[in-house]
Amino acid sequence: MTDRIETHLGTTEEGQMAQEQANTSTTASDVAATSAEDSDAVRTSGGDPDDLNPVIIELENVNVYYDDFHAVSDVSLPIREREITAFIGPSGCGKSTVLRCLNRMNDLIESARVEGGVNYHGVDLYGPNIDPVEVRRRIGMVFQKPNPFPKSIYDNVAFGPKIAGYKGNMDDLVEQSLDRAALWDEVKDKLDESAYALSGGQQQRLCIARAIATSPDVVLMDEPASALDPIATLRIEELMYELKAEYTIIIVTHNMQQAGRVSDRTAFFSVDIQDDGERTGRLVEFSETATLFTTPEKQETEDYITGRFG
Amino acid sequence: MTTQPITAQELAGDPKRRRKETRVKAVFMVAGFTSIAISIAIIVSLAGEAWNFISQVELSALWTLGWFPRRGLYDIPTLVIATTIISIIAMIVAIPLGLGAAAYLAEYATPRARKWLKPTIEVLAGIPSVVLGFWALTFISPEIVQRIFTSSKPFTMLAAGLGVGVLITPLVATVSEDAMRAVPLSLREASYGLGANKATTVRKVVFPAAISGIVASLILALSRAIGETMIVFMAAGAVGGAIRTWNPLEPGQTMTAAIASLATGSDQVAGEGLAFQSLFFVGLLLFLLTLALNSISNRVVRKYRETY
Ligand SMILES: Nc1ncnc2c1ncn2[C@@H]1O[C@H](COP(=O)(O)OP(=O)(O)OP(=O)(O)O)[C@@H](O)[C@H]1O
Numbered sequence: 001m002t003d004r005i006e007t008h009l010g011t012t013e014e015g016q017m018a019q020e021q022a023n024t025s026t027t028a029s030d031v032a033a034t035s036a037e038d039s040d041a042v043r044t045s046g047g048d049p050d051d052l053n054p055v056i057i058e059l060e061n062v063n064v065y066y067d068d069f070h071a072v073s074d075v076s077l078p079i080r081e082r083e084i085t086a087f088i089g090p091s092g093c094g095k096s097t098v099l100r101c102l103n104r105m106n107d108l109i110e111s112a113r114v115e116g117g118v119n120y121h122g123v124d125l126y127g128p129n130i131d132p133v134e135v136r137r138r139i140g141m142v143f144q145k146p147n148p149f150p151k152s153i154y155d156n157v158a159f160g161p162k163i164a165g166y167k168g169n170m171d172d173l174v175e176q177s178l179d180r181a182a183l184w185d186e187v188k189d190k191l192d193e194s195a196y197a198l199s200g201g202q203q204q205r206l207c208i209a210r211a212i213a214t215s216p217d218v219v220l221m222d223e224p225a226s227a228l229d230p231i232a233t234l235r236i237e238e239l240m241y242e243l244k245a246e247y248t249i250i251i252v253t254h255n256m257q258q259a260g261r262v263s264d265r266t267a268f269f270s271v272d273i274q275d276d277g278e279r280t281g282r283l284v285e286f287s288e289t290a291t292l293f294t295t296p297e298k299q300e301t302e303d304y305i306t307g308r309f310g
Numbered sequence: 311m312t313t314q315p316i317t318a319q320e321l322a323g324d325p326k327r328r329r330k331e332t333r334v335k336a337v338f339m340v341a342g343f344t345s346i347a348i349s350i351a352i353i354v355s356l357a358g359e360a361w362n363f364i365s366q367v368e369l370s371a372l373w374t375l376g377w378f379p380r381r382g383l384y385d386i387p388t389l390v391i392a393t394t395i396i397s398i399i400a401m402i403v404a405i406p407l408g409l410g411a412a413a414y415l416a417e418y419a420t421p422r423a424r425k426w427l428k429p430t431i432e433v434l435a436g437i438p439s440v441v442l443g444f445w446a447l448t449f450i451s452p453e454i455v456q457r458i459f460t461s462s463k464p465f466t467m468l469a470a471g472l473g474v475g476v477l478i479t480p481l482v483a484t485v486s487e488d489a490m491r492a493v494p495l496s497l498r499e500a501s502y503g504l505g506a507n508k509a510t511t512v513r514k515v516v517f518p519a520a521i522s523g524i525v526a527s528l529i530l531a532l533s534r535a536i537g538e539t540m541i542v543f544m545a546a547g548a549v550g551g552a553i554r555t556w557n558p559l560e561p562g563q564t565m566t567a568a569i570a571s572l573a574t575g576s577d578q579v580a581g582e583g584l585a586f587q588s589l590f591f592v593g594l595l596l597f598l599l600t601l602a603l604n605s606i607s608n609r610v611v612r613k614y615r616e617t618y
């Protein structure tokens with residue numbers, strides 16, 4: 001585990017090829033190593049403060065603006081390695097906005113502006129000389145609506161590694177990624193077929209396979225199951241639970257049962273309506289999921305949770 | 311809520327509204343059938359005269375030195391070759407320029423740059439071809455073609471082809487840009503999310519997803535190039551007739567220019583009996599060619615709708 005962190009810290013500023021190789025070589029052996037650690041990770045996230053997983057991403061007073069509109073105010077929270085962190089809260093409170101700060105996806109929106117610090121292994125992602133392309137290779141993303149490319153299943157998975165100049169055996173990597181996304185058995189005979197021929201749930205698992213094929217460190221998921229039926233949703237949840245052994249996962253969800261089921265920690269966001277009618281999102285409470293759902297600190301959190309549960 | 315029994319009369323609707331709908335339908339039907347009738351009339355008149363021509367002409371006159379209808383030489387290959395050369399040159403200009411402009415507008419330009427660039431390109435598309443023809447003759451030919459190929463003539467297929475290329479570039483740019491912008495943002499996000507940069511995203515995701523639309527734009531541009539008359543009429547020379555040649559530095563006469571010079575009397579139609587009929591034959595040929603291209607482009611466009 002420490003190996004991985006050091007690799008990343010040391011090479012954030014280095015050339016990407018060395019990084020890419022280091023990345024892929026560690027993950028191959030990680031697969032075996034981490035399955036043993038899995039149960040460990042789950043247990044430690046339970047309580048004992050000395051045994052906490054290391055912080056991988058630290059948000060410090062993050063403010064996001066869309067032009068003059070102050071969308072999110074002063075969010076500070078730590079994301080811990082190999083945990084699932086859930087973002088919940090009412091619509092429009094800025095969950096997606098915060099999530100997209102973490103891999104600089106907001107750069108794609110002309111009007112968006114991010115203030116404050118997003119520290120990834122201690123490096124400020126919004127600092128000078130940081131290439132968003134490098135950031136996104138390490139912090140991957142799965143979107144709300146499955147968005148496979150109109151290409152074959154194989155090409156979808158191979159896309160990321162190919163553009164990163166992956167030198168290893170592509171067939172193996174594709175199989176491995178699909179396998180880890182629990183999709184291999186369903187698609188192994190039709191890798192050449194269009195990804196659009198898959199069901200919504202399969203497409204979303206394909207998108208997860210595609211995201212993990214580049215061996216990211218962190219996977220961001222923005223309501224990954226909201227377009228899926230309950231069975232496909234459960235499948236994705238199981239998958240997230242398995243992926244936790246190797247990846248840090250941050251998930252936005254509207255489904256509080258889902259947050260309760262899969263996440264280790266939960267951040268509850270809400271919106272403040274200003275005098276001028278502006279709706280600014282803020283972080284209300286962040287703690288272990290079990291605590292947040294049973295004994296929330298803030299009345300606001302309790303209202304939201306109990307309101308939803310009826 | 312109390313349930314009211316409903317009568318068939320209530321569900322029958324307003325007869326006035328139904329009559330109005332019938333009238334509207336009739337208007338559209340007349341419009342539709344008129345355009346079909348006009349197309350059929352064109353084909354019939356073309357085909358009739360074309361048949362007159364082909365049944366009376368000596369077949370050997372269709373394959374000779376060149377296209378000199380006044381002297382009874384109707385070498386069809388001369389026209390087809392000139393049309394081909396000029397279209398190819400035009401496409402060589404329009405493909406890189408048009409697609410480059412489209413990619414820039416769709417992916418790179420800031421909204422502000424796009425706001426004035428797009429209308430500018432659309433204005434460019436509206437320039438009358440006679441203006442471009444004049445420009446090809448007075449600028450492209452002396453300033454470009456004759457500078458590079460010092461011994462070339464003032465009228466060349468190259469100059470005309472470059473002029474046609476400029477004419478169809480905006481068409482390629484605007485139609486391709488629409489196709490590229492129609493590629494859903496979610497696909498771009500997927501690509502960026504995997505650590506692709508802009509150039510890779512354009513090449514590997516946007517372009518392939520928009521390919522059918524892009525191909526459609528190219529076919530559209532090609533049929534426009536084939537059908538273009540004024541520029542080739544003015545800049546390619548050979549108004550009286552042309553010798554068969556593949557050399558773009560020679561004058562040449564396209565199918566369209568041949569028709570124009572016959573019909574405007576630039577070539578003395580009275581000189582030879584069949585010259586007038588040959589016009590219809592060339593016209594029919596041109597019609598069939600554009601028809602074929604259009605149906606190909608229709609098919610491509612239909613496929614394009616299904617892509618994503
Ligand atoms: N591209 C954008 N341009 C301008 N404003 C935006 C943009 N994206 C989001 N916003 C605004 O920022 C605020 C937060 O949006 P965000 O999408 O982050 O909310 P969310 O919590 O993810 O909501 P939901 O649960 O509905 O997905 C909203 O008021 C929204 O209108």
Ligand SMILES: [Mg+2]
Pocket residue numbers: 095096097222252
């Ligand atoms: Mg959202």
